[in-house]
Amino acid sequence: MSRMTSNLLDEAIGLDDSTSLSPLVGRLLLVEDCVETSGAFVLHHLLKRAFSSPHSSNAVIFIAFSQSFVHYERVLRKLGCNLAAQRDSHRFFFLDMLTVGCSDRSGKETGEGVLVGLYCKIQRAVSALIQENKRHVTIVIDDIPLLEVAANGSSNHVLDFLHYCHTLTSEIGGSIIALSHEDVYLDIERPLILQMEYLADVLIKVGPLATGIAKDVHGQLTVLNKPVGGLEENLRNRVHNFQFYIKENVPFWLLTRRSCPTSSIY
């Protein structure tokens, strides 16, 4: 059951498309959640998905600002995926940024310096992966507001950093998955999140149930696929909307409320 139902999210993102090797190539996937409903489970699901796919060329670079490796390992083990083993086989690079902010405050390193250093680490990891012929690199950032904190609150530097990650992934054919919190930016007039929405090719919004609290529904998910560039062959501009229920970090997709191509809306 789990296998069949969890395909709802994959289908919405386009991961179910078996014709293409990696449908997220060169794309940026942005997950937006809020205080009431955490969207971390989407990251976990995509992480598991990256390792369970048959292509051994998949690799993940995980930039963790919010949780430690042990946390992710425990969660992923529940989902049936051994992160430590993946790390040992050089398919999973974990960059622990939890302590970076603290140590750098004492030093004279600027916000930009931190991010340049981080980018250098990523690029080094990517070059190493390419030499091992693992070309489908996914960069996961958890999460953007904490990245902004590490950059001394400069959203410009965050965007620069994302831009550089984007140049890297577009060159080698990888993808970026980033988690951000919507309500952190509610009162700001031209927030970072809006700029990120422009950058994103796939936007996943996680929020509480619109109709109120329900016992069996933990929240709802809206997936928006943007048409990109004008070069892409298949134009997926679709909105998918469905509800989920999480049991011990394992998400169950409940039902599709709306999953319609554009033409039926207008």
Add this chain to the structure above:
Amino acid sequence: MADSICRALRDGALEGELAPALTLKDSINSPFGFHAFAHVLMQLSSNILAGKSQSRGLVLLAFSRSPAYYLELLKKSGGNVGSSEKWIQILDCYTDPLGWKERFTGGEKISNVHQEVSNLSHLCTNVRDMDNLFSSIITLGKAGFVGEGTVRFCVAIDSVTDMLRHSSTSAVAGLLSNFRSNDKVSSTFWLVHEDLHEEKVIAALEYMSSMVATVEPLTPSPYVCESSLNTPYLEHSSTKGRFHVRIKRRNGRVRVICENFKVEQSGIKFTSISSEDAVVNQGLVPKVQFNLQLSEKEQIDRARVVLPFEHQGNGKPIQIYDGRRSLTDSKDDDKPLSTSEKSKDEGAGKGEIIYFRDSEDEMPDSDEDPDDDLDI
């Protein structure tokens, strides 16, 4: 009328005048500005290749997409990018805009980009320096295609938003206005995301451009509803929208044009609104069982009806039918009662009002007040 802006960019600048400039802007509700930008770029490049335009070449500042992407795009549209005559030069502000990669590699260039791409693109590692940016564009233009005499080239910027992130408004405005006044520049156009900047910044850009094209959603949607997850995304999901163009002519006339567009696999398609509206109007009358409209015959018959008192003053005797058989009509007893003109029968097609009194109880038509005897 997306054609008219392409034509204006193609025709270029007059001697001693500022080059025509186009601002393309979009917002998150209809984020198809880049599609429109690509459309203009491809139109202009096909004009350049065909030798129809004033400019002989194009310099593209690539901020948001890689040079490889653009070459792919131009190839797809049939542009001959690999030809010996270089008609396009790309200033690559995408790959390493701030010099991070350069700093990391210590200056040595690690790149696995295609030879064809590296032939046409030139890396810029400090986009904050506007003077440097300007001079390298002019150098590229002059060295690339401007040989002798008055040959000009176009300048395209794919994201002024990114430029504004790296430097101040005044510096960017200075750069853009330098382009317009340079005598080697034929025309220039740029893309900006409207909702990421303050209104005054957008206004400054619009002042500097002779044409402003806005990509809008079909229905103005309130993006304010943050709490609801659904509503704004219906808007998002549409690949249709409205293309709003304002063209300022040199003679001072301002022309405002509106068009619909639809983003398709092959790119953006423009359709004029009037033709679409006609189709909509035809289907606008709801399908009901009743006949809401008159047929042509019914309309003619209706026009023929002579309303009571309408014939007054035509030289005919004035007869007011009060619903009873009047004395003058007593000879036509056998005929049905009708307006008295019936007996004269001037034409078979004459309209008439047929009226029978229901009973003697019914009061005859008159001007008298029926309640006259009431003493109020």
